[in-house]
Amino acid sequence: MAGKKRETVIVFGGGLVGSLLALFLGRRGYRVDVYEKRPDIRYTTIEEARSINLALSDRGWNALRALGLEDEVKDVGLPMYARAMHDIEGNLTYQPYGKEGQAIYSVTRFSLNKRLVSIAAQMPNVYYHFNARINSVNLKRKEAHVTNLLNTEDEYNAGADYIFGADGAFSNIRSSMQRSDRFDYQQFYIEHGYKEFHLNPNEANDWALENDKLHIWPRGTFMMIALPNPDKSFTCTLFFPFNGPLSFESIKTKEQVSEFFQTYFKDLVGIMPDHADQYFRNPTSSLVTVKCFPWVMNNVALIGDAAHAIVPFFGQGMNCGFEDCFTLDQLVEQEGTLEAALPKYQLSRKKSADAIADLALANFIEMRDSVGNPRFLLRKKIEAGFHRLFPEQWIPMYTQVTFSNVPYEDALASGRLQDHYLSQIMEVPGIDKAELTDAYLTQLWSDFVAEGRKL
Amino acid sequence: MAGKKRETVIVFGGGLVGSLLALFLGRRGYRVDVYEKRPDIRYTTIEEARSINLALSDRGWNALRALGLEDEVKDVGLPMYARAMHDIEGNLTYQPYGKEGQAIYSVTRFSLNKRLVSIAAQMPNVYYHFNARINSVNLKRKEAHVTNLLNTEDEYNAGADYIFGADGAFSNIRSSMQRSDRFDYQQFYIEHGYKEFHLNPNEANDWALENDKLHIWPRGTFMMIALPNPDKSFTCTLFFPFNGPLSFESIKTKEQVSEFFQTYFKDLVGIMPDHADQYFRNPTSSLVTVKCFPWVMNNVALIGDAAHAIVPFFGQGMNCGFEDCFTLDQLVEQEGTLEAALPKYQLSRKKSADAIADLALANFIEMRDSVGNPRFLLRKKIEAGFHRLFPEQWIPMYTQVTFSNVPYEDALASGRLQDHYLSQIMEVPGIDKAELTDAYLTQLWSDFVAEGRKL
Known part of the structure; x- marks a missing residue:
């Protein structure tokens, strides 16, 4: 961009995808301003954040590798080489994910996010603005309306040549686009919600289950899974119907929780003595799929979950978002400008995102039922x-x-x-x-x- | 409701469905406050309003009859007994809509709306608030946030026991519900838009086409239709792709418009000499289908287009909305209270609305292609x-x-x-x-x- 005014980009959302996008576009020479409504993650401890596990696989690694970051993030993940299925008696069977040596990586969202922000914020042309919420976007003027959450009286407009909504499944940027004419939009929830349980290290201060497997308790209409953490704990997630004869709605007392675990997750009861407390302490969350089109309007664009939220059953949510960034970067290389790349980006990625959304829904049935x-x-x-x-x-x-x-x-x-x-x-x-x-x-x-x- | 505090209802939207709902609920003894963002239609002339024709058929009449209003609105409609298909040479073929004597009625939205508002506003327990826009609804508190459009500094909250969103395809009430957890929502546009043309009475001051037919110029991928008005004009509507080789996008000059009409609507050219002017003067609008669920959350409910916007090709949009009101009223009769009726209302009407949405999309292909x-x-x-x-x-x-x-x-x-x-x-x-x-x-x-x- 020599001899030309440096073009500017606003990225709303400093999460995994927003930060990776900032890294790619920063490297291309754009001035990138990242607005993130949460406080600066670099000064946040893991205890303050919600621990969520992600499965990093080849598409994600591919994008990180393109930025030369493979080694920088390698230590935040634990390889999982196979599914370990726990039957109702606690017996185990295994199913490798790929050929020998192929693994998916259990990654703590918090650690990976912190790493990416730290690296991106070091670039001279990338600026992070924390505690800054984008409320809406004026698509014609390419201007975002921002509230400073440390002082909500402080509201201002920020303009740029390009605005990206990397603000997740409930994107405010997308809400602004939804009000435009001819914007196709769909959000739908599955009948299951999820609740996380923390499985502490055992008495020998080691992982309570094999740490190189993704554990599944497939129970037909519902399931539990467990992914290892570097601190030798596991994050377990129960995917369970909201309503019906056996559901979050039907299990209301500690006795019912214990009976439920005793019946279906017998081998967890001993190693997770506080399961009933956790059941009532931890929130129940819902699972949404979002599809929309177009993703690009007047150089305002959606990326990651903001464009295509999917259910987590293929472990591809983050990987798909990282691949969005990688593909966009490749297209900028090919087309010469971000403006020329964006229409190709949405056409190419829309097809892919629709496919993984459907695959992710189908894989829930495989995981909770077929694998048993x-x-x-x-x-x-x-x-x-x-x-x-x-x-x-x-x-x-x-x-x-x-x-x-x-x-x-x-x-x-x-x-x-x-x-x-x-x-x-x-x-x-x-x-x-x-x-x-x-x-x-x-x-x-x-x-x-x-x-x-x-x- | 003798011996009980009178329950209160807010209806947002004083259009056709909102006013019919006010009539039904008013008759049941509720206090009904209707908020309508437009000015009072009783003091508006048809020239100030956009003329849109609707086809009133049995489901609509059925609801009006239940309120004893059949005769009161009969004179705002013109019966159409058959489709009149105009081929590319201007030759006509006919297809009756039903058995002898069965007709659908061409109704001017403006006239019918004015009539319904006039009747509803006469009820002692129904209050209309014009120039009052509901911006959002607090679902927990059952409170609507209202702006007085004559003085936008004047904002206030209005609460009620029940709130209905009868505020159309782009409902603000629905937007508030969409932000709730586990609200399924879909909006999608077809590839065609529409543009209205006004066909004046002929030189003998009579209808320029047979006034007891619905006229169709089926042209495969697009079509024109015409419905008669009581003032002896017709409202013609061109349904035409937005993009592509023959589309709103491709026709850019007056010469192109004239050539297009000469080729495809030969028999309209002579009787509508200003077609090219109208093409550029009249807006192009898009056609959306909206599906969502639930329709009812904590006694806040959607009705009519707000719950189920459909494309117009079966002429059932208003009829379906009127049937919503009729069914709800029947359920109040059956269940005793509006609160008990609402869950049954949404279950019964959701199935029906999904079906007519699909039928309406399919009927476009029948009208524009098969009928020829x-x-x-x-x-x-x-x-x-x-x-x-x-x-x-x-x-x-x-x-x-x-x-x-x-x-x-x-x-x-x-x-x-x-x-x-x-x-x-x-x-x-x-x-x-x-x-x-x-x-x-x-x-x-x-x-x-x-x-x-x-x-």
Whole structure:
């Protein structure tokens, strides 16, 4: 941008996606002002923040790597190589996430966010404004109306060449856009809410469960999961219906909570003695999916959850938001300006975001129900065998989403085709008892997949 | 409500649905305060208002009849007994809406609204507040925040036992509800917008087209329609894509407008000489569908377009809103109180509103495309024959929606079944040339419908 006035960008939201975006755009030479309604996270302790775990996988790492930050954030994550399923008696079965060595990383939102803010704020052309809430945006004038939350009398307008809403699922920037003509918008909640439980280290001050697995207690209509933290605790999350015969609504007393844990999470009762207290102390939150279009109006743009909030069951919310930033940066490189990149950004990412939103909803059923089913595990074994024997021709959909940068919509499409083949294979007489030798798998492959044969 | 404090209701929106609701609830003894942001319509002339035509049909009449208002509004409508299709050369074909004597009524929104306000405002317990905009609602406190638009410094809170949002497709009450947890919401626009044209009376001061028909110029991807007004003019509406090779975007000069009319609406050119001026003078508007749930939160409720904005292609927007009021009133009768009626109201009407929203979107394709197709007209003739011969067993879906009070969702379900049978019948060899005698129709009936036979 030599010889030209430096263009300015306002990013609303200094969370994970907003900070990553500031890093990418700062590196491109824009003046970036980040407005964040919360206090400066660099002077906040983890006790003051809500602990939420995220699963960082390849798309997220890819964006961090592009900024040279892979090593800088590596130590905030713990690798998880497999799902560990806890049945109702406490017995464990395992299902690897990928090939040997492939892992998703349990990351504490707070730690990663703090790291990204610290790095971004060091750039000479990136400025953070904390305790500053953007209330609305004037799309025509490209001006944001800001309230200083330390002194709410202090309100002002801030203008820029570009404004980004990285302000999450309940984005104020998006609310301003929603009032425009011809803005398509959808928000819907699933019937389940969630509640977090903290699982302390055991008496030997070690993790109370295997720390290199993502733990699941699949119970059909609901489930518990647990992700390890670096401090040797786990964050457990119960996904449970709001209403109905067995639900947040139906469990009202400490006795009912204890009975519920005793029945469904027997192996947690001993290691989490305060589960009933936590049930009443910790909030119950809802799970929303948001879809909208357009994402870009007059150089005001949405990114991350503000553009596409999804349910957490594929562990892709942050990864998708990071990929938004990475793709946008690639397009700026390709098109020369942010202005030229934005229309391409929304077209490319809208398709991907819609696909991962649908995949995330579908994966809830897999996690809470299918993973507890022996036929499902057999299916996954056949799939893994195909992937091993025909690595170029069969890449499991889960692998495409989690361990590659294939567009989500392409992963969704091949997943549907794979489902079609696997459903046919699962009808083969005796498949339940068959030994999955290479020869047998190769025969299945040539009968069903290579030929595209219909039963 | 003898011996009890009179319960209070705030209705936001003094339009058609808000005023009808005030009439129903006023009659039940509630104190009703209607807040309307526009000036008092009783002192407004039609020139100051935008002229919009509506089609009043049985569901609307049914609600008016329940209030004893059938005769009071009869003179604001003109009956239309058939669709008159104008082909590209100006040739006409006709398709009756129902049986002989069945008609839908072209009504000027302004006249009907004025009539309803005049009647409602005469009730001793109904109070209208004009130039009063409700900005938001505090759902917990059941309090509306109101601005007096004649003096915008004058803002106040108004509380009531019940608050209704009858404030249309862009409802402020709904916006307040949308910010609540677990509120499902969707708004989406179709690719077409609309523009109105005024067709003056002819030189003999008579209607320039037959005044007892709804006129359609079906052109595949777009269409014009015309509805008669009591002053012997017509209101024509062009439904046309916003973008694309032939669209509002592509037609930019007066010459292009004239060429467009000359090509597609030849028979309008002579009788509407100022069509090009009107094209540039009159606004282009968009068409939104809104779906949401819940409609009721803590005795704050949505009704009419605020709960379920639909596209206008089935002519059911107002009729559906009037049926909302009628159903709610019936439920108050049945349940004893408005509080007990509201949960049943939302469950019953949500299903119906979703069904008519989908039917209205589908009917656009019928109107703009199918009605110009001889095979579609044949299909309609076979259907009319079945209805004549087996009047209890076959009631066309259009008739169920327009000339009955069958729930919309039931009409949708039988329409799907009818489509299934008719699609099979249309594949009978020689059906295009067959004479539709009673004997032949009876044979078709027994072969395809009575047996539920599959081809």
